[in-house]
Amino acid sequence: MSLDPVQVMKGQDPMALSPPPASNGDSKVSWDEKEGFCDSVGPKKPKSPKPENAVTIAVSSRVLFRTEKEQKVFEEKGVEEYLKYQVEHENEPFAPGPAFPFIKALESVNTRLRELYPESEELFDIVLVTYNHANVGVRLINTINHHNLFIERFCMTGGSSPIGYLKAWHTNLYLSADAEKVQEALSEGIAAATMFMPEKQIEVSETQLRVAFDGDAVLFSDESERIFKAHGLDKFFEHERENENTLLDHGPLKGFLETLGKLQKKFYAKGHRLDCPIRTYLVTARSAASSGIRALKTLRAWGLETDEALFLAGAPKGPMLEKIRPHIYFDDQMFHVEGAVEMGTIAAHVPYGIAQKYPHKKKSTNSAK
Amino acid sequence: MDPQSDCTLVTAVSCHDIFDLQTGQSDSSPLAKGTAFAFIKAVQSVNERLVKLSEKQTLLFEVILLGKDCEEQAKSKIFDSAKYYDLEIGKFCFCSKEKFERTLQENHVKLFLSSDRDDVHSALKAGVPAALLCQQADQQVQNQLKVLFSGDLIGLTEDSTEYLKDLGFNDVQIHNFKAAKGRIQEFAMLIGEMRRRFGCEDSPLHTILMTVWGSRDICATALKTLRAWGLDVDEAFCLAGAPCTPILTVLQPHILWDDGLHNLKET
Numbered sequence: 001m002s003l004d005p006v007q008v009m010k011g012q013d014p015m016a017l018s019p020p021p022a023s024n025g026d027s028k029v030s031w032d033e034k035e036g037f038c039d040s041v042g043p044k045k046p047k048s049p050k051p052e053n054a055v056t057i058a059v060s061s062r063v064l065f066r067t068e069k070e071q072k073v074f075e076e077k078g079v080e081e082y083l084k085y086q087v088e089h090e091n092e093p094f095a096p097g098p099a100f101p102f103i104k105a106l107e108s109v110n111t112r113l114r115e116l117y118p119e120s121e122e123l124f125d126i127v128l129v130t131y132n133h134a135n136v137g138v139r140l141i142n143t144i145n146h147h148n149l150f151i152e153r154f155c156m157t158g159g160s161s162p163i164g165y166l167k168a169w170h171t172n173l174y175l176s177a178d179a180e181k182v183q184e185a186l187s188e189g190i191a192a193a194t195m196f197m198p199e200k201q202i203e204v205s206e207t208q209l210r211v212a213f214d215g216d217a218v219l220f221s222d223e224s225e226r227i228f229k230a231h232g233l234d235k236f237f238e239h240e241r242e243n244e245n246t247l248l249d250h251g252p253l254k255g256f257l258e259t260l261g262k263l264q265k266k267f268y269a270k271g272h273r274l275d276c277p278i279r280t281y282l283v284t285a286r287s288a289a290s291s292g293i294r295a296l297k298t299l300r301a302w303g304l305e306t307d308e309a310l311f312l313a314g315a316p317k318g319p320m321l322e323k324i325r326p327h328i329y330f331d332d333q334m335f336h337v338e339g340a341v342e343m344g345t346i347a348a349h350v351p352y353g354i355a356q357k358y359p360h361k362k363k364s365t366n367s368a369k
Numbered sequence: 370m371d372p373q374s375d376c377t378l379v380t381a382v383s384c385h386d387i388f389d390l391q392t393g394q395s396d397s398s399p400l401a402k403g404t405a406f407a408f409i410k411a412v413q414s415v416n417e418r419l420v421k422l423s424e425k426q427t428l429l430f431e432v433i434l435l436g437k438d439c440e441e442q443a444k445s446k447i448f449d450s451a452k453y454y455d456l457e458i459g460k461f462c463f464c465s466k467e468k469f470e471r472t473l474q475e476n477h478v479k480l481f482l483s484s485d486r487d488d489v490h491s492a493l494k495a496g497v498p499a500a501l502l503c504q505q506a507d508q509q510v511q512n513q514l515k516v517l518f519s520g521d522l523i524g525l526t527e528d529s530t531e532y533l534k535d536l537g538f539n540d541v542q543i544h545n546f547k548a549a550k551g552r553i554q555e556f557a558m559l560i561g562e563m564r565r566r567f568g569c570e571d572s573p574l575h576t577i578l579m580t581v582w583g584s585r586d587i588c589a590t591a592l593k594t595l596r597a598w599g600l601d602v603d604e605a606f607c608l609a610g611a612p613c614t615p616i617l618t619v620l621q622p623h624i625l626w627d628d629g630l631h632n633l634k635e636t
Contacts, residue, residue: 048609079569133569134578134592134605141589152585153611158603159570168615 048152051170054125055259057106058166061130061140062177063195064103065094083135090139093146098195098346099175100147102327105209107150112277113263116270122263127169128154129162131181166190173256175348183351191256193330193348196337202325202344208277210326211260213253213306214350215284215295217332221249222353224291225332229354240291248298252352253330261304280306281324287313321345332356376427378559379459381478382409383488384436384447386502387456399450404484406454407505408623411514413457415563415573422566428559432456433476436463470495480556482624498552500626503617513575515620516560519627520580520607522550523557524591529583536582553626554598561600569603576602577622581613 048054061067074082106124113123126149128140134156144151155165163184166174174185174192185192204210216225228236260280267276282299286292288311299305310320318339321329329347331337333355340347384390386405412430419426436447444463451458464472473481473492481492482502492499521533530543538546564574578595580588588607595602606616617625 048611051611083569134602137592137605138589141585144585152607152609154585154605154607155616156605158575160604164619165616168619169611 049121049123049125051125051168053121054123054170055263056125056127056169056171056173057103058127058129058162058169058171058174059099059103060176060178060181061094061128061132061136063097063099063175064128065097065100065140065143066197067094067097079133083133086136086139091142092139093143094139096147098197099328101204101346102175102209103149103151104206105204105327108207109209109263109277110150113266116272117266120266122266125153126151127171129165129169129171129174130154130156131159131162131178132156133158163188163190172259179349179351182349186252186350186352191252193253193328193350195328195346195348196341198341198344198346200344202322204325204327204346208279210279210281210324211257212281212283212321212324212326212329213257214329214331214333214336215282215286216251217353217355218251218253218330218350219257219282220251220254220295220298222251222332222355223249224294226354229358237290240286240294244294245297246294247301248294250302252350254302254304257304257306258302279308281326282306282309283312283317283320283324283329284310285312285314285317287311318343318345321347376429376559377479378428378430378556378563379433379477379479380412380430381433381435381462381473381476381481382502383483383485384434384439384443386482386484387434388447388450390443399453400446402454404504405482405502408482408502408514409456409458411512411573411623414512415514416457418573419563419566428562428566431459433460433462433478434458435469435472435481436461437469438466439463470497473497479559480624493549493552496552498556500624503622503625505621505623513573514624515575515577515622516624517577517579517617517620517622517626518553518557518591518595518602520578520588520591520605521583522546522627523553523578523594524580524583524587524589525550526590529587529590532583532587556626557595557600558598561595561598564600572603575604576600577604577606577620578602579606579608579613579616581608582610583607584609 062071070082070086073085103126106126110123113120128144128151130136130140132140137156140154153169155162157165161184162181166185167188167190171190174182174190175195176182176192177195179194182192182194213219216222224236224240227239257280260278264276264278267273267278282295284292284295286295292309292311296309312320316339317336321340322343322345325345327346329340329345330350331340331347332350332352334349337347337349382405386403387409388400389403390400392401409432412432416429419429434447434451436444439447448461460476462472462476470491474495474497478497481489481497481499483489483492483499484502484504486501489499489501525546533543533546560574560576564572564576567574578588578591580591583591585607588605592602592605608616
């Protein structure tokens with residue numbers, strides 16, 4: 001089972017690596033060739049899974065690690081000084097950033113998956129995707145070594161947009177500190193979110209990956225949110241009641257929940273339902289008795305479910321999230337993200353939908369839905 | 370320009386790559402553009418920028434056109450077309466197929482570029498540094514010369530050949546790869562010097578390191594080696610065995626220097 005299936009299909013002898021025989025006139029190379037230029041290699045399978053089989057999580061250096069000091073040098077003194085600084089401090093590893101616990105949790109899920117399915121490539125694959133200049137590469141690699149992370153793949157684009165590379169890697173989720181890049185990714189159909197460093201750090205589980213999602217404009221589209229913003233709460237309730245049996249449209253993170261669900265089923269299949277190392281949560285301001293029904297019906301129709309669904313009916317999300325302690329919580333409203341971060345929850349902003357057009361008010365009371 | 374000057378980056382390109390000599394054309398019209406066209410134009414803009422920085426610039430690209438077994442008629446067409454397109458070609462070398470490698474050696478070519486893998490291999494065998502010239506998907510877009518180096522080759526050290534053995538390469542091949550590293554050095558140093566003349570942003574020359582199979586530590590070794598040679602690459606990729614075609618399709622490099630390490634597609 002160790003032969004790369006791609007090679008077997010091509011029927012090539014993986015050992016024949018000497019210079020090619022006399023040209024048949026077709027030895028020109030162009031990047032449009034469907035077959036990989038470097039694909040047909042020796043018999044051993046690469047350690048990292050093939051991007052199309054794995055769940056690829058692209059993470060930027062600024063959220064995987066803490067780089068505030070370096071950011072400051074960049075903003076105050078410009079790129080040349082910034083690079084000089086990085087090289088000077090090359091042997092000083094960065095401290096963990098907001099995405100670090102999430103990445104570590106992904107790695108422990110991988111360990112469990114490898115134990116149960118040693119031949120499978122359905123694993124998390126973490127790729128470091130950064131705008132950084134390759135000069136910072138050595139420091140980043142030193143840091144990855146220091147923290148013993150299993151990250152073998154990276155793109156340092158030296159300032160060019162990483163979006164093309166995200167697509168080339170079949171990226172399932174992109175986490176960055178830069179809202180613009182996240183927005184660009186979202187517009188290209190890639191699930192993405194902006195992460196923020198919590199002010200205090202609460203402990204998260206090392207054995208169970210916990211991912212929490214807001215409902216509207218994250219798992220679902222922002223259609224109901226639009227009604228609420230335009231016509232107010234009563235209209236929203238009325239609309240949801242009338243459309244209870246109409247499915248909501250999907251949101252940017254629906255696909256990611258789906259991939260988590262697929263991996264969960266792999267654990268269930270081997271008898272690990274109760275101690276599954278992946279747990280998902282829906283944390284929504286909708287009410288269980290009314291507007292929440294439409295959300296549940298939609299999830300069910302999609303064949304998705306979250307392990308827990310919390311309908312807050314407008315109550316603040318902070319305390320609930322503090323209890324859950326997710327490795328990451330996705331919300332489309334900065335107000336909620338900030339509230340969560342204040343209480344120590346690792347939260348990520350999904351800049352999608354109508355909520356982005358409304359500047360958030362910190363002292364907003366009841367955003368009951 | 371003295372082609373023997375150490376600072377001139379003498380690059381030889383086959384006329385079959387510069388122009389499309391296959392498709393028939395009328396006597397009056399110039400030859401159609403070939404694969405290398407975008408490369409030459411990009412090289413010219415690098416030279417322009419270098420000269421702008423310092424008029425007495427000696428560190429420049431010099432492009433030599435190499436014609437293998439060209440008929441007399443084709444030769445004049447080539448001259449005329451080069452003039453028509455305003456191509457800065459330092460020398461036109463026409464030779465027979467047999468004298469091909471010799472011509473490269475005699476002209477102190479620092480880099481021979483061809484889109485034909487066989488030609489690249491013959492040149493390498495004759496000790497001439499050679500790399501693959503890549504077809505650009507969009508000939509118009511490039512205003513930067515993009516040079517890609519292999520991290521698997523440059524990051525190769527005595528201790529790190531295990532993973533190549535695991536991949537199926539034999540000792541002879543590994544020995545050849547080690548020799549290849551030496552060939553790249555001179556070119557990399559010149560490119561590094563050129564690159565340093567420009568700032569981080571708005572450079573007409575863009576350098577990339579791609580490690581296809583090596584681990585991140587191989588990549589780190591490659592980065593440090595290049596830095597020691599005076600070249601700080603702009604972009605770096607570490608693929609850990611992932612298919613490189615999708616990435617290369619986005620990158621669209623002009624020059625791919627891997628000494629045949631990734632040249633594994635059998636016909």
